[in-house]
Amino acid sequence: xxxxxxxxxxxxxxxxxxxxxxxxxxxxxxxxxxxxxxxxxxxxxxxxxxxxxxxxxxxxxxxxxxxxxxxxxxxxxxxxxxxxxxxxxxxxxxxxxxxxxxxxxxxxxxxxxxxxxxxxxxxxxxxxxxxxxxxxxxxxxxxxxxxxxxxxxxxxxxxxxxxxxxxxxxxxxxxxxxxxxxxxxx
Amino acid sequence: xxxxxxxxxxxxxxxxxxxxxxxxxxxxxxxxxxxxxxxxxxxxxxxxxxxxxxxxxxxxxxxxxxxxxxxxxxxxxxxxxxxxxxxxxxxxxxxxxxxxxxxxxxxxxxxxxxxxxxxxxxxxxxxxxxxxxxxxxxxxxxxxxxxxxxxxxxxxxxxxxxxxxxxxxxxxxxxxxxxxxxxxxxxxxxxxxxxxxxxxxxxxxxxxxxxxxxxxxxxxxxxxxxxxxxxxxxxxxxxxxxxxxxxxxxxxxxxxxxxxxxxxxxxxxxxxxxxxxxxxxxxxxxxxxxxxxxxxxxxxxxxxxxxxxxxxxxxxxxxxxxxxxxxxxxxxxxxxxxxxxxxxxxxxxxxxxxxxxxxxxxxxxxxxxxxxxxxxxxxxxxxxxxxxxxxxxxxxxxxxxxxxxxxxxxxxxxxxxx
Numbered sequence: 001x002x003x004x005x006x007x008x009x010x011x012x013x014x015x016x017x018x019x020x021x022x023x024x025x026x027x028x029x030x031x032x033x034x035x036x037x038x039x040x041x042x043x044x045x046x047x048x049x050x051x052x053x054x055x056x057x058x059x060x061x062x063x064x065x066x067x068x069x070x071x072x073x074x075x076x077x078x079x080x081x082x083x084x085x086x087x088x089x090x091x092x093x094x095x096x097x098x099x100x101x102x103x104x105x106x107x108x109x110x111x112x113x114x115x116x117x118x119x120x121x122x123x124x125x126x127x128x129x130x131x132x133x134x135x136x137x138x139x140x141x142x143x144x145x146x147x148x149x150x151x152x153x154x155x156x157x158x159x160x161x162x163x164x165x166x167x168x169x170x171x172x173x174x175x176x177x178x179x180x181x182x183x184x185x186x
Numbered sequence: 187x188x189x190x191x192x193x194x195x196x197x198x199x200x201x202x203x204x205x206x207x208x209x210x211x212x213x214x215x216x217x218x219x220x221x222x223x224x225x226x227x228x229x230x231x232x233x234x235x236x237x238x239x240x241x242x243x244x245x246x247x248x249x250x251x252x253x254x255x256x257x258x259x260x261x262x263x264x265x266x267x268x269x270x271x272x273x274x275x276x277x278x279x280x281x282x283x284x285x286x287x288x289x290x291x292x293x294x295x296x297x298x299x300x301x302x303x304x305x306x307x308x309x310x311x312x313x314x315x316x317x318x319x320x321x322x323x324x325x326x327x328x329x330x331x332x333x334x335x336x337x338x339x340x341x342x343x344x345x346x347x348x349x350x351x352x353x354x355x356x357x358x359x360x361x362x363x364x365x366x367x368x369x370x371x372x373x374x375x376x377x378x379x380x381x382x383x384x385x386x387x388x389x390x391x392x393x394x395x396x397x398x399x400x401x402x403x404x405x406x407x408x409x410x411x412x413x414x415x416x417x418x419x420x421x422x423x424x425x426x427x428x429x430x431x432x433x434x435x436x437x438x439x440x441x442x443x444x445x446x447x448x449x450x451x452x453x454x455x456x457x458x459x460x461x462x463x464x465x466x467x468x469x470x471x472x473x474x475x476x477x478x479x480x481x482x483x484x485x486x487x488x489x490x491x492x493x494x495x496x497x498x499x500x501x502x503x504x505x506x507x508x509x510x511x512x513x514x515x516x517x518x519x520x521x522x523x524x525x526x527x528x529x530x531x532x533x534x535x536x537x538x539x540x541x542x543x544x545x546x547x548x549x550x551x552x553x554x555x556x557x558x559x560x561x562x563x564x565x566x567x568x569x570x571x572x573x574x575x576x577x578x579x580x581x582x583x584x585x586x587x588x589x590x591x592x593x594x595x596x597x598x599x600x601x602x603x604x
Contacts (some may be wrong), residue, residue, distance in 0.1 A: 042271030043246050050250070051268040 058186030060178065063117055071134045073122060076185050080122035080130055081173060082146075086157060090144060091115050094158035104168045108158040111172050119185070120159040121173050124148040126166035131155060146170070213399055218417035219424050220405035222582050226300075227403060228431035229293040234391065235432060236286040241384050243279040244328075247272075251331065253377035255370045258333035259458045277447040283325050284450045285439050287473035290318065299525050301513030302404040308505040310397040315501045317390050322474070324383040327376040329471060334455035339468050341368045341376070347481075350488040367461065408514025409578055416582040467542060475539030476532050482543050483555035493555065500562045507562055509570035517576040521569055528561045 049057075059076050066072055066085040074081040086094075094108040112118055122130050126148065132138040133146035133155075141147030141154035143162045148155075153164030160169040175185040190208050192198045201207040250269045252261040265272035294314070297303055303311035330341045345362050349355040364371030402411065411417050418424070442449065450472055454465045470478050477494050484490035500507075515522045531554050538551040 042274050043242065045270045046246050046272060046275060047249065048270050050264070050270060050272070052264060053268075 058184055060182055060184045062181050063183055064181035066117075068116075073134050074185075076173065081185060082118075082120050082122040082134060082159075082170075084118045084157075086116055086118055090157035093144060094156060094160075097156065097158075097160075103161050106158075106160060106169055108160075111158050111160075111169070113175075113177060117183075118157070118159060119172060119175055119183070120170040122146075123171070124150065124153055124166055125161065125168045125170065126151055126153055126164070131170075214425075215419065215421045217399065217420035218402065218411070218414070219420050220403055220411050220416060220582055221418045221423075222405050222407060223403060223424070223427075224406050225427075225431060226292070226296040227405075228428055228435075229289050229296060230398075231428040232289045232431060232435050233286065233293055235435075236282060236289055237384065237387060237391065240279060240282050240286060241388075243275045243282065244381075244384065246275050247279055248377075248381060251377075253331070253374050255333060255373055255459070258331060258373060262332045274443070277443045280451065281439065281442045281447060283328065284471070284473065285435075285442070286321065287325070289435070290321065291473070294318070295529060297404075298528070299515045300404055300406060301408050301508070301510075301515065303505045304508070304513050305505070306401050307397070307404065310394060310400075311505060312502055313390055313394045313397060315498065317387055317394065318501075319498060320383055320387045320390065324380060324387065325471065325473065327380040327383070329455075330373065330376045331380060332455060333373065333459045335457045335459055335465050336452045336455035336468065338368060338459035338461065339464050340470060341372065343468065344470075345372075347491050347494075350491040352488065369461075404513060405582065406514060406516065407579055407582060408512065408516070409582065412581045412583075469540055472536065472540070475537075476535035477539075479535040479539035479551045480555045480558065482539075483548075483551045493559075497558060500559065504562065504566075508566040510573065510575065512575040512578065517578055518569070518573060519576065520573045521566075524561060524565050524569070528558070531557045531561070 057077055059074065061072075061074060061083065063083060063085070066083060068085050069087045071082055071084040074083065084090075091108075097108070099105045099107050109115075111120075122134070124131050127150065129148050129150035131141075131146035131148040131153070133140040139147045139149075141156075141162075143154050143156035145155040145157045145159060145162075147153070148164065148166065151165050153166035154162045155166075155170055156162050158169075159172070161167070173185050175183050177183050190201075190211050192201060192207060197207055247265060250261060250265050250272060252258055262276070265276050267273075269275075297311065297314070326340070326344060330337045345359055345368065348362060349359045351358060360366065362372070363369065364375060402417075405411075452469070454468075457465075469475070477497055480497050481490045481494040484493045510518065510521070512518055515525050534554045535551070535558065538547055538554060541547045543551075
């Protein structure tokens with residue numbers, strides 16, 4: 001419409017100038033774009049987590065029931081959470097490692113809030129499988145942690161990647177100690 | 187199809203191999219359209235846009251809906267309360283159904299008044315009636331999905347219509363239900379079909395458009411276009427008019443969605459389905475009310491069902507019932523009166539359909555039902571013979587009363603005012 005060769009004075013402008021019609025056209029398109037966007041956003045956003053999904057996004061766990069050397073697996077946001085009550089030797093082992101040599105350098109002290117309880121997401125950072133090592137008798141890899149059977153990633157007793165294709169350490173979820181025994185994840 | 191030379195070389199390359207741009211240019215840009223279309227011709231595009239809105243919001247809703255008797259009602263409530271913008275999407279979908287029918291009913295009565303069903307547009311009309319039937323089936327099954335009291339008992343009553351068929355009726359109803367009552371299998375198949383049918387409608391709409399573009403739109407004068415002087419290119423003249431109409435339509439639509447979203451619904455449908463108790467007064471959605479009134483008007487089970495389906499079936503043969511060579515009601519003084527009577531009759535049937543089937547309502551419903559069929563089966567064929575139409579204008583460009591083309595050469599002929 002802006003290009004229309006109008007001959008009436010009301011709508012045309014001298015060569016190279018903007019007419020009032022140009023303004024109306026641009027304003028109309030802009031308003032139309034805003035309207036289309038306002039309709040499109042709810043359609044996109046409805047696929048984001050709903051209120052009830054978000055309401056269930058945190059869990060509370062009593063860790064006092066986990067005896068030393070034992071691990072438990074919980075489901076949090078649809079994914080496994082590993083909580084391990086580490087033995088003295090595992091803690092020492094994790095602390096001794098020369099952090100700078102690791103693929104994803106991270107100090108053990110920064111990965112735990114209380115050294116005896118390691119809380120990590122049980123999802124291999126390679127392609128999302130659940131690593132072995134939670135149950136008694138399962139393969140725990142060469143570093144006393146976890147071993148992912150899909151593509152052979154070895155994690156140590158701090159959940160750090162030591163060998164295999166995974167690029168980063170097992171993720172530590174956000175959690176807080178509500179008391180000495182109870183932690184809230186999420 | 188003639189190939190258009192596009193200035194953009196990429197477009198030209200594609201168009202030479204896949205003439206999609208030529209096609210669009212031909213059918214949506216240059217497409218010659220009668221220049222005298224009034225605002226009643228907006229409702230076709232509005233119906234198309236309504237269909238798209240229904241499909242888009244429906245797909246979004248289906249992502250959060252659960253088609254199971256134990257979860258359906260709650261999943262809809264979850265959409266209303268927890269899903270991001272779920273209330274908006276559901277209210278658009280819910281009211282969209284009503285607005286789709288409003289638009290389609292106006293579109294149909296436009297066709298009835300201006301004789302758009304007459305030769306050579308009979309198939310165009312018939313495809314439109316097919317779309318109406320598909321819409322009714324889709325709307326009915328969609329109304330069942332929230333699994334409220336009206337959903338359940340509406341489904342029970344409507345599926346039971348088929349039990350009126352002699353001999354095989356019971357077997358057909360059992361087959362429709364997938365059991366011995368409306369239950370989980372019924373809900374599952376209704377969800378499946380409610381998802382499928384809109385895309386079938388899209389297919390028939392495409393055929394409807396192909397048939398439309400064969401001879402172009404009818405127009406308020408009901409006479410054929412006789413050349414470029416009678417037409418305008420579709421773009422920008424009718425695109426801008428359609429957009430303007432759309433903005434008016436959306437104003438009303440948005441008002442309903444945001445300010446009285448439940449006005450056209452029934453509170454009973456916010457009560458979860460209960461197979462042991464029927465609500466005191468069950469009525470279908472408003473757009474089915476005239477048909478519901480016809481169903482109840484006949485004091486016989488099979489007869490009522492036949493009359494209800496007959497009310498649609500009669501539209502299929504309409505092009506052969508109305509044999510008058512004049513299309514537009516504007517030039518048919520007697521037809522025009524009966525047209526308005528038919529419209530009033532349909533509104534009356536809708537009112538009767540919403541009222542309880544007792545007392546005077548029954549009598550009025552029967553008379554209105556008889557009138558509906560008399561209009562199509564008696565009045566229209568008789569009018570075709572006895573009515574003397576007013577003289578038709580020579581062409582869309584020429585004023586109406588120029589006897590014998592006296593002004594044929596007058597370039598500055600005034601625009602017709604009708």
